Amino acid sequence: MTRGRRDGGRVHPGQVPGGALAWLRGRDPGLAALRRALRAAILTPLVLAGTYFGLDRPDIAVFAAFGTLVLTLFVDFGGPMRERIAGQTALILATTVITCLGTLAGRTLWLTGSVTFVIAFCVLFSGIVSSALAGATTSLLFAYILPVTLGGPLGAIPAHAAGWGLGGAASMxxxxxxxxxxxxxxxxxxxxxxxxxxxxRLRAEVDCAPDPAVHGQALDTAVREARQGVADLRKTFYGTPYRPTGLSLSSRAVVRLVDQVIWLGSVLHRDPPRNRDALSELMVCETKMATVELLEHSAALLQADVSVPHGLDPHVTRLEEARSRLEESMIGLLPRRSAVPVARAGNGTAPAAAPGPADILIGSLGPSFRAQSMSYVVSAIAGNVQLAVTARQRSRRDRLLGRRPPGSDSALSSVRERFAAHLSRNSVWLHNSLRGAAALSLAVVIAHLTGLDHAFWVASGTLAVLRSNAVSTGQTVRRALLGTVLGFVVGAPLILALGAHPVVLWLLLPVAILLVGMETAVTAFTAGQAGFTVVLLVLFSIIDPEGWQLGLVRIEDVALGCAVSLVVGLLLWPLGAAAALGRVLCDALGDGARYLRGAVVTGLALCDRAGAADPAVSDDDRRRALASARRLDDAFREYLSERGTKHLALADVTALVDAVTILRLTSDAVTDLWSRAGQAPGHGRAAAGQEILDSCESLTSWFESAGRALAGGGAAPGRPLSRPVVQAALRGSVSRDLRAGTEQGTATAVRMVWMADHLDTMRRLQAEIDGPVSAAAASVRRQRARRRDLRAGLTWPRPPTARAGTRPGSPRRD
Known part of the structure; x- marks a missing residue:
């Protein structure tokens, strides 16, 4: 055994206990599973003993023991203690009501099946409201399954509710x-x-601008650290099985911040264009420094989570002023630049080729466009940080009265948006809810029809092995049955040997509960299922001794529940999360492309008085894009958590998911760009607008074709064109605005060029995801070909005489 040294009473990490603890922390971060398992292992036997011996009521004892086990082992709310107590209290009340409903529904068969489907669907589908509610679905379902399968008269409702309430008090x-x-x-x-x-990273970029040779290494280090920080944020965000948000204003603001930080990382990832004009470079640097200060103070405020007087308002104001000065400098300097005479060639006989006013404008707006994009997204980040901190620091009275900070939406509107987003045929959450409700209702009905004495195990077996596709369900069925058999092999001899010694059974119960609690972090699913079998054997042997026959009954019931789960998985969703992810990506890319097209059309309408656009149409496009993004988030999480072989590299899938985010937020930026613009004077921009619109159509068509390819609706669109959007018609329109000499005309020219730059950014995004799109489309085609071959192999062969024009069994015609 490895030995550690001791210095001054300190035990060095070389010792076995320290190494074991480090290994456990690696498998169970924060020791969350161990904490839940120890709570359940201690409290469940205590509550069972108190109700069984103290009250002499086995019916209350069963519900008290299961209530304690379920409410301590299968749920663990996070956040401040105040929120945890509120969440646990709400869960205790909800599960107590559901326990009463389960007792009522278990009296007649037709009522059992229908009520089980409705309650199971509502419990599963309501998880879209918040991650806390999604994490409590197992506890809510067990609270219903137990009474509806055990049955009982109406007079048993008080005993069931009292037992569950005692378990809830223990969990509190x-x-x-x-x-x-x-x-x-x-x-x-x-x-x-x-x-x-x-x-x-942005501050290092500003420091590096005067002398790249001196500060280049520091910039490279800052770039690597920033990319790793964004990657860590993405890993934390997608590291949970459910979207980590709730109905509170603070949690919703923090979740919105994630997409914006990812987009900011993509904006900074592009190398900054060089600007040889000293005045323009000065204005760009001023905007960057204002952006840096606002982002630094936003990070500090979010980290401290303490409200300060005026918050970020002074820094937001400074950034807005810097953005305005940057735009005004571009508007004011360009007409004067165009008046500079063109230099002649060295021999003085012919003019040298020099850019015209429009080329000067277009060339000088590159650095300012990047600074404008950064300032926009950082302003949005600061707004969400300010909202998150302000909402958290509200007084208890303001929370009770529902008083919200300005500019925030209500919890009810957020609930409506989330439900509306998932009422779609491609919603993974809707599929899971329908499949789980159908499986549980079918399992309960079959258990009642067959007259099984322990129908609870049929439903619990169904719930335990139901996965997102038939293949994974089949694999889990084998593990569940193997675990149940192992639990019987271990538990039956214990019951036989210790049946006459109930004290030993009481001592064995917490050990089995501890094994079940550590299943998610340390042990495998099979070991957890074996532990759960031992727990039930010991628990029911204490309450209602039946001997080793109870283990055989559990094996039969679990096998029936697994069969129900496998059949429902085959019927309702045989392809799993990978196929659903492709369909949801198709919707998200298509809705994002339509939103970008609508934003460009709205901007072009403001460029020319002859145009007209309906802002409501753009708002509808934005809502549809947000709804698709929510469905994509859930589909991606389901894909990550699904067992089995992944046919695509995780980096490629992540790149496609990030592309949807960047596409949607770029559309937001285009909308914001024109929201601060007035009506442009005069006409004459139709040709330039048509050119931008044609380029936008090409872009959006590519994204839509890519989405269809990901859903299996065609081949990948191929590598997109790399030419810039700015062409002759746009240069001509800009030249006319500069010759007019009006401030509003020049401002319109600047915004048209910036909008064209946004479209060029989308072209670069297309080039980045072209490889992942092609790989994903090829994988979809291969999977479809395999499924066709499988169906062909399973097709019943036709008899040799069954040819065209004949029927099987008819005489042959020579």
Whole structure:
């Protein structure tokens, strides 16, 4: 055995206990699973003993023991203690009501099946509201499954509710007193860290501008750290099975911040264009420094999570003033530049080729466009940070009265948006909810029809093995049955040997519960299922001794539940999350492309009085793009958590998901660009507008074709064109605006060029995801070909005599 040294009473990491603890922390971050398992292992036997011996009511004891086990082992709310207590209280009340409904529904068969489907669907589908509610679905379903399968008269409702209420009271003790988890918000911490690193990267870029040779190494280091910070934020965001958000204003603001930080990282990833004009470079640097200060203070405020007087308002004001001065400098300097005479060639006989006014404008707006994009997204980040901190620091009275900070939406409107987003045929959450509800209702009905004494195990077996595709469900069926058999092999001899010694059974119960609790972090699913079998064997042997026959009954019931789960998986969703992800990506890319097209059309309408656009149409496009993004988030998480072989590299899938985010936020930026513009004077921009519109159509058509290819609706669109958007018609329109000499005309020219730059950015995004799109489309075609071959192999062969024009069994015609 490895030995460690001791110095001054300190035990060095070389010792076995330290190494074991480090290994456990690596498998169970924060020891969350161990904390839940210890709570359940201690409290469940205590509550069972108190109700069984103290009250002498086995019916209350069953519900008290399961209530304690379910409410402490299968759910663990996060956040401050106040929010945890509120969440646990709401869960106890909800599960108690559901327990009563389950007792009522278990009396007649037709009522059992229909009510089970409705309740299971509502519980599963309501998880889209918040991650806390999604994490509590197992507890809510067990609270219904237990009474509806055990049955009982109407007079049993008080006993069932009392038992479950006692279990809930024990769980409240566990949450508040037994190793309460430290308040932590990893998403907020990761977001603050990423913002700080991005601010450092931008500051290093400003420092490097005067002398790249001196500060180049520092800039390279800052670039690497910023990319790693964004990658860590993405990993934290997608590291949970559910979208880490709730109905609180603070959590919603932090989640919105994630997309904006990812987009800011993509904006900074592009190398800054060089600007040889000293005055323009000065204005760009001023805007960058204002952006850096706002981003640094946003990161510090988000990290500290403490409201300060005026918050970020002074820094936001400074950035807005810097943006205005940058735009005004571009508008004011360009007409004077165009008046500079063109230099002649060295021999004085012919003029040298020099750019015209439009070329000067277009060439000088590159650095300012990047600075304008950065300032826009950082302003949005600061707004969400300010909202998150302000909402959290509200008084209790303001929370109770529903008073919200200005510019924030209500929790009810957020719920409506989330439900509306997932009422779609391509919603992974809707598929999972329908499939789970159908499987549980079918399992309960079959258990009642067959007259099984322990129908609860049929439903619990169905719930345990139901996965997102038939293949994964089949694999989990094998593991569940193997675990149940192993649990029977271990538990049956124990029951036989220790049946006459109930004290030993009581001592064995917490050990089995501890094994079940550590299944998600340390042990495998099979071991957890074996532990759950031992827990049930011991628990029911204590309450209602039946001997080793109970283990055989459990094996039969679990096998039936697994069969139900496999059949429902084959019927409702045999292809799993990978196929669903392709369809949701198709919707998201298509809706994002339509939103970009609508934003460009709206901007072009403001460029020329002859144009007209309906702002409501653009708002509808934005809502559809947001809804698709929400469905994509859930489909991507389901894809990450799904067992089995992944046919695509994770980096390629992540690039496609990020592309949807960048496409949507770029459309937001185009909309914001023209929201601050007045009506442009005169006409004459139709040709330039048509050129920009044609380029936009080419871009959006490519994204739509890529989406269809990801869903299996065609081949990949191929490598997009790399030519810039700015062409002759746009140069001509800009030249006319400069010759007119009006400030509004020049401002319109600047915005037209910036909008064209946004479209060029989308072209670069197309080039970046062209490889992942082609790889994903090829994988979809291969999977479809395999499924066709499988169906062909399963098709019943026709008899040799069954040819065209004949029927099987008819005489042959010579």
């Amino acid at each position: 003790i566990a949450v508040t007193l037994m190793w309460p988890v430290p308040a932590s918000e990893p998403l907020r911490v990761a977001g603050a860290h990423a913002c700080a690193l991005l601010a450092g």
